[in-house]
Amino acid sequence: MPASFVSQRFGQLEYFDRQLGRPAWRGKSVLDFGGNAGNLLRHARGRIAPSRYCAIDVSRDAVAAGRRTYPEATFLFYDRHHPTFNPGGIPELAPPDPGRRFDVVLAFSVFTHLGGDELRQLIPRLASFLVPGGVLAFTFFDPHHRPSPAGPEVNVLGWRLGAIGTPAAVRRHLERRARGARCCAVVDRRRLFRDEEPMPPWVAGRPVPYLTFFTSAYLAELFPGATITADPSGHHCCRLPRGAGGASVTLNPGGEAGMVRP
Ligand SMILES: C[S@@+](CC[C@H](N)C(=O)[O-])C[C@H]1O[C@@H](n2cnc3c(N)ncnc32)[C@H](O)[C@@H]1O
Missing domain, CATH: 3.40.50.150 (Vaccinia Virus protein VP39)
Structure with a gap:
């Protein structure tokens, strides 16, 4: 293993x-x-x-x-x-x-x-x-938040893509694709899935870099x-x-789960 x-x-x-x-x-x-x-x-x-x-x-x-x-x-x-x-x-x-x-x-x-x-x-x-x-x-x-640690012009998505070694041209393309998304995921450094876009099945056994982003x-x-x-x-x-009375965290029943996993 x-x-x-x-x-x-x-x-x-x-x-x-x-x-x-x-x-x-x-x-x-x-x-x-x-x-x-x-x-x-x-x-x-x-x-x-x-x-x-x-x-x-x-x-x-x-x-x-x-x-x-x-x-x-x-x-x-x-x-x-x-x-x-x-x-x-x-x-x-x-x-x-x-x-x-x-x-x-x-x-x-x-x-x-x-x-x-x-x-x-x-x-x-x-x-x-x-x-x-x-x-x-x-x-x-939060993908769209700026400034990021990479500077005032770089949003959090761009900062993370840079950190994982996504080439600059691909990064610009992914940043454009993510515009306006409420959540997104980046798989294998260069494939971006936004909101409810389904992902392809994972290749069993092969570790794949997987980063996710949610807007505030x-x-x-x-x-x-x-x-x-x-x-x-x-x-x-x-x-x-957790509520003082023991009530647990409530999930908005109307809230959509983004990034449906296979
Ligand atoms: C980026 S690392 C952060 C580790 C640690 N919190 C730190 O700051 O050093 C992400 C961690 O989450 C763990 N992880 C991933 N999916 C998980 C899950 N569903 N339940 C619990 N841990 C998980 C990973 O194994 C890994 O240790």
Whole structure:
């Protein structure tokens, strides 16, 4: 079996600390959805106790690495298909129930790789893992937002296409195709699907780069009650509280799922 992705990225906790208004992390239980090998915990510098940390991820090697580094934390392997991170996984598998509830559920750069149907399915489920009064926050890419970290003239879609090595001419073409789209996905660096355009079936077993984008307006419509904010990092944040009475996140019944997966 080929090795699966183990993240070398850091700064996730600083990001959510900024976005959530510098909460008191000490004593809080945290579910890190798509938490990979637990890099968020590594840089928490004692603010999050490993015993109060749980990550769920579809990358088998990242989960194994996390378990080795933090034996007191919980790392759950989720064998769901993902075209990049787990091409041999099971399509549409529901996430495992961690068996406890969390003060905070975070997902950094995970819904930047999942389509609208998965977003609609997973967000209410993740919100159900919160204690009453808890908060769920996830990052997303708003394709049309500017400035992006690549400069005032470059929108987030162009910035990400540049980052994954899409040639400039193809990038200009894809940016034109995405104009006015509420959501879109880029597959294999050069194929763009907008809104509800169906995608071709994934080639089983071959990892394929897959990036997704949602406008802030689309998410605000899909999740009434969400707070959406931009960030200098280029990653927007969508924050959803679980109602104090325990009511879970509501999904607008009229909200369309973009990017239908085969
Ligand atoms: C770009 S990486 C970000 C990893 C980590 N959050 C970080 O910042 O280093 C995306 C992560 O999402 C995970 N992932 C993809 N689809 C997932 C799913 N349906 N459920 C849970 N994790 C998923 C991948 O395996 C990968 O670890």
